[in-house]
Amino acid sequence: MLAIRVIWSFCLIVFLLLGSGNATAGELSERLANFPQWEKLNSVKPAVGDLGYPNWMAGSWRVTSTLVDLVAPLAPNIVTPGFAANRRQLNQPVSFLVRFIEGKPSASNLKILPGIDKKLPILVADRVFNSLNLARAYLGDEAVLSVKVDPDSPNRQITLLRGERQLVSIVTARATETTPDAQFITTEVFQQLFKGGATPYFNSVESTTAYRQLATSQPRIEADQVTAVYLSPQDPDYFAADSRPVALYRYRLEFIPAQ
Template sequence: MRHIRVIYSFCLIILCLLAWCGKAVAGELSERLTNFPQWEQLTSVKPATGDLVYPDWFAGDWQVTSTLVDLVAPLAPDIVTPGFEANRQQLNQPVSFLVRFISEKPPITELKLIPKIDNKSTILVADRAFNSLNLARAYLGDKAVLSVKADPNSPNRQITLLRGDRQLVSIVSARATETTSDDKFITSEVFQQLFKGGSQPYFNSVESTTAYHKLATSQPAIEADQVTAVYLSPQDPDYFTAGSRPVALYRYRLEFFPATRG
C-alpha cells in the first residue's frame, strides 16, 4: 500500500503534455476552473488524436515551480483515495523542475487535424519524455525513477519505469483546448493510469485542467492555474458509490521562468 501512496502522489502532479484534440466550447474550461471545487463530472472532451500543439510563446526551456495550494476530498469520509492525507504535507511546498517545448513536423496523417498546418510547417510540442522524467525525479527522487519511455507510435502513451520492477503506464484518452484573446491557453486532459508492480495492479482516471497565462514583462513569464481531479475506475469497489463525481481534487500554481540549456 505504501508503494501505491507514493506513486499516487506522483500521478496527481504529472504535467499533461501529451495529446491534441479539438477545441472546447468557448469559456467552458475557464468556467470549470472558476467553479472549483464544485465539480460533479468530467468536462466535455473529445478523443485524443496526435500531439498537443502549444502557442509559440511556450517555445524553449523553462524552469517550472509547481506549488500545491489546495486539496479537497469531496466524498470524505466515506471515500478517500490512497495518499490523500499524506499529500497534505506537500501543501504550499514549491517543487522545481525543467521542461522543454520543441518544434517538429507533424505526421502527414495528422495534417488534416490541425488547422492552418501544411506539410512544410512545424508545430510546437512538449518534449514529453524529458519533461515527465524531470517532474517524476523532482517528486520521487533521482534514484526512484529509472526512465520515461514515450511510445514512438503514439504521443498519447508513455511508461515511467521505477525501481523495484514497478511502472506507471499513462494513456491519454481525451482532451479539449481553449484559447482566449488575453494570452491564455487552457487545456483539459483525461488520461487512464495503470500502476504495475505492487501486490495487484492499480487503476484510476485523472482529469487535469490547466489555464496558462502569458505575462507581458514580469517574471515568471508564464503562470498557470491547474486543477487535477481523480475519478475511480470501474475496478474500484467504491466505483458505483462515487458515480461520476471526483473523489479527490488538487489545485496547483505553476510558474515558468526562462532557463538556459547547460
C-alpha cells in the first residue's frame, strides 16, 4: 500500500515544476474546462533546462491542497491501483510549505521570454525544499529520507524512502499558456518509476494547473489543477487504454504567504 500512496501523492509535485513551451492559444484553459473529457495531450514540447515562474509567485508560501474530484474514465474495465482508497482523501486539505527563489535563465527561458536580460536571475522552484515538504505532508516525516535533484538536469528527481525504496520522476515535456484574464496555465508530462517493491512500477502522469493571483489586501494565489494518470507501455492494459487517462484527480490549491 505504501508504494501506491507514494505514486499517487507524487502526482502533486509537478505543480511546483513549471515549464516553458507555448501551447496553442486557449488549448490548456479549454482542457481544464472540459474535465473529465480528456484525451492525451499532443502539443507539449520536450522539457529542456530550468523553468521560470511569474514574479508574483516569489517568496515562501503555505499551500493548502484539497482533492475535490476524482474520476476513473475506463472503469470498471481498467482502474489504477489505489484509486478506490484515494476516495478517502476527497475534501481532506493537506498543507505544506513551498518557496520560489532566484535562478539562472536557461536557453529555453530566453527563447520564450524575449528581451530577458541573460545576466538577470529568474524565478524558479526550490525543488528539493518543495518536494521534501510535499512528500512528508502526505507520507509522514519517517517515511521520506531525502530528495535529490540531478545537478545536470532540474527535470530529473529522486526521492529516497525508508525501506530502500525510491521514486524516480523525470519531466519529459511541457507547455504553458497565459490567458486574457492573467491566469498562468501549465502542463507537464513526466515518467515515474517506483523501485524497491517486488517488481518496479512505471506510469506516466500529466498535470495541468491554472494559477491566478488574487486581488486582496495581502498576496494570495489560487490554482485549479487536474492530474491525469496514463498507463506505461509495460502495463498489460496499455493498448486497451488507447492513450486515454485511467485516472483523473482534480485539486484546489490555495497559497498564502508563509509567516
